[in-house]
Amino acid sequence: MTELADPRYRDIDIWDDATALRAMLEGQMAAIAAIAPAVPALANVVAAAVPRLRAGGRLAYAGAGTSIRVAVQDGIELGPTYDWPETRTLYLIAGGERALMLGIEGAEDNAEDGRAQVAASQIGPNDVVIGLAASGRTPFTVAVLEAARAAGALTVGIACNPDAPLCAVADHGVVAETGAEAIAGSTRMKAGTAQKAILNLLSTQIMLRLGHVHRGLMVDMRPQNIKLRARATGMVARLAQVDEAAAQAALEAAGWKIKPAVLVAQGFDIAAADAALRQAQGVLRNVAGARA
The missing domain is CATH 3.40.50.10490 (Glucose-6-phosphate isomerase like protein; domain 1)
Known part of the structure; x- marks a missing residue:
């Protein structure tokens, strides 16, 4: 046809x-x-x-x-x-x-x-x-x-x-x-x-x-430029319910990876955040103790 x-x-x-x-x-x-x-x-x-x-x-x-x-x-x-x-x-x-x-x-x-x-x-x-x-x-x-x-x-x-x-x-x-x-x-x-x-x-x-989207957001995107870093900061601020300064600090601590940064902004240390995400197979919604 x-x-x-x-x-x-x-x-x-x-x-x-x-x-x-x-x-x-x-x-x-x-x-x-x-x-x-x-x-x-x-x-x-x-x-x-x-x-x-x-x-x-x-x-x-x-x-x-x-x-x-x-x-x-x-x-x-x-x-x-x-x-x-x-x-x-x-x-x-x-x-x-x-x-x-x-x-x-x-x-x-x-x-x-x-x-x-x-x-x-x-x-x-x-x-x-x-x-x-x-x-x-x-x-x-x-x-x-x-x-x-x-x-x-x-x-x-x-x-x-x-x-x-x-x-x-x-x-x-x-x-x-x-x-x-x-x-x-x-x-x-x-x-x-x-x-x-x-x-x-x-x-x-x-x-x-596979867990790369959370609440309609691309939480595993790579923030490789100014625009995307601003977007990542906004995501972390929104999901962790913190201000943008705290969100950026969490991203810097997490090597600009959004999902662990959300957990860091909520009080996890970076090692605990990484371990929790591994346990949840990368699905942020399934991390115990997280507000996201």
Whole structure:
């Protein structure tokens, strides 16, 4: 379906600019709406992924073209936003890293490369491997999920066509039926938007379940600049119910880590704060004796 030419748009090249733009915008809105039926499947993915990641597993993204580019955009944000270790984020890219900047013809058809990248990455039982393909049939990505599943990893297929082979070989299939594009086959549009939104939802909910969000705040973000240090100070002040001077002092004592700083501001010493967070598996809400 993602490759079809929708007859409604056959004359889009001669429409006036505003009309064409409105039509394409409507397609983007439809792409988001197409995700709604997949929410239960996404919830199942989160439930299955969190125990493996909590046990030390890695989050791996696999795909070709637009699909892997939006996946890299998603994964690269997890470090600064949630302090997710970059060493625990992998990218299995058809054509290798240079394919992120260049179109590498034929790379998506190389199933053997997909299997080789799984082997080279030593994918194992605690890892979560997310494969994305608008068509749902990209040979490289299908081969990655087949090999990763054989290695014991949790596998997730995200596609924009029903009955996608990618979803059939995965432990969990997630489908957003975005249909034909305004520009036939230009799956960087509706399909790309749907894939990025699905990843936004999925990775955020996983990070939330792992304890990186507290009361709607990114309590594991890395305060690496003036703006973010001010944000961190405000978080600690709000959560610990102290003034900003006390909040900043607690952050400095905690090496600018927000969750232990909240506890320090409430009277914990740094060693006790770190121990309490380990005991609570990093979930601030579960720390005994904390007001947060």
